[in-house]
Amino acid sequence: MGFVTSLNQVSLMFLLMAVGFLANRVGFIHEQTSKDLTAILLYIVSPCLIIKAFEQPFSVHQLTQLSLAFVGTVLSYLVAIIVGRLAFHRVKNTEQRTALQFGTVYSNAGFMGIPLTNALFGSAGVFYSVPYLAVFNLFNWTHGINLFKSEKNQSSRRYMVRSVLTNPNIIAIVIGLIVFLASFKLPTILQSGVNYISGINTPLSMMVIGNSIASIKWRELFSDHLIWPGILLRNIVMPFLTLLILAVIGLHGTALLATATMAACPVAGIVVLFTLLNDGDPAFAVKLMSLSTLFSIVSLPLMIAIAAL
Template identity: 25%
Template sequence: MLPVFLVTFPFFALIAAGYGAARARVLPLDAIPGLNTFVLYFALPCMLLRFGAGTPIGQLLDGSVALVWGLSALAVVAGVVVFTRNERIGWNDGAFGALVAAFPNTGFMGVPLLVALLGAQAAGPMIITIAFDLVVTSSLCIALSRLDGVGGGAAHHGPRQAARQALRGVLVNPMPWSILLGVLLSAARWRLPGPVERTIAMLADAASPVALFTIGAVLARSALLAREHGASAAVAAAMGTKSAVPPEAPLADVLPVVAVKLLVHPMLVWALGQGAIALGLPLSSSALMVIVLVAALPSASNVSMLAERFGADNGRIARIILWTTVATFFSFPFAVGVLR
């Protein structure tokens, strides 16, 4: 267990550094979107492109990995939506709760961490999971979130419009395109010109530290905004006026989703993988270990931005992301030790 902690510690230390910098306002909160843009549109696509181009095409088109990961993601989404909806949580909040339970932080955290632990051969299965979550899981949850618009044409056009918005988001997101380009380069066995390859390598090398630092900063910003909203609500209550800020989500709406993300999701991937192997599907034990560890990662931090954009309870989503990130410092090394 100690060797795993020694590998994972720097990754969580960078997250803690970003959290501390933003919480102490050493890093201005207005600068965080710029960091996010650099990682999402420049560094991370270059890292995925490099891994994709250097991975054998067979690993990038592994249907068994896609099947196991896809079934587990859809099962988590369906289960969380069904079992968490109540008088406080409608379709909108339920759908984004399901997304935060099924969508791990693979791009910002998982790729550099698992490559450091398992080697470059871990990149292929991870790229498959990223592509599925970006295209299918996110689009499905956004469409489900629009089912709250009952009455008139909203119920009919809401999910359809949300699906179009989700598709538009995928098309303007550089990550799927970088994955596709990497697959094409791998299939054709082409190499980019030297100066271009070195430029991509420099941006790719920056992805890991900046992405981890940005995760911490985003979590700190969410915590600070939640505290400010809480203070505004308290002032409104003292003055006898109604606050526009929704009350903080109770633990009963947060802890079950945290448990699903860190316990149910990886165990479900492992069980489905074992079933696929028993049925004779060509799923290797190494690929199964990779996707189980991907499922054991904390929730993706960008779900918070999506929840805010679509009017869901972003405070609840941010708390789930924060709790899963903190808990993963202990749970992830344990998962690695068990699988090894």
């Protein structure tokens, strides 16, 4: 997977984002429409894509690679949490500090990573991306959400466990693992339905991201110098450290490329949602997410090419 090949595919992703951007600007996508499309992606399309990827004969080698990807991703998240704290603990503004620490750890694995691995590596890419997505959800709804809360307003353990267990992607992963371990084949009509629904994941995900970028005030986008260290850590440093960890533990081939691609994605868009949920000002989080996404048109192909060496 060379730089030019991955650049072409990432460029296609950005072309699809541009469609969402333009749809917003001409008034085709409104705030409620965006929420509805996001819900469709989260609760219907993405789970179908995951289940589709797991529908294949059981293989000890694949199970081993899945396990290694899971362990490597957990280690990379722990490293990212430490790096984020060390890098931004002196930032005085609480909302900015929280957004930067969150952005260091959490990539846009669901909305951008899964469509990209599917486009680059097919169902095998999605299959090996699942451990990263599982770890993302486990950390995001425990460590991630609590970053945005004061010590007096920490989420209860019951709420965090419920958030993880009821997440549609986690449920799909459990179903997919059962399908894979049992070498179960879906009935033809159900399989066709899953295939049709999962097929809209890439264009719809990119359009939703493009729609969110359309709300940016471009004159203010480059005004905050604190954003750039955050982008450097999220788009370059952490993907490279993750790649080193994965290589050291023995991950290789498509499993390595898919996991590295997930790690190289820009700041997760949920940073904006968590800020809003805790009555914060989302302006900095929006700028961080948007600039990280725009910069990823260069950083993503670069990191994928390095992973392919």
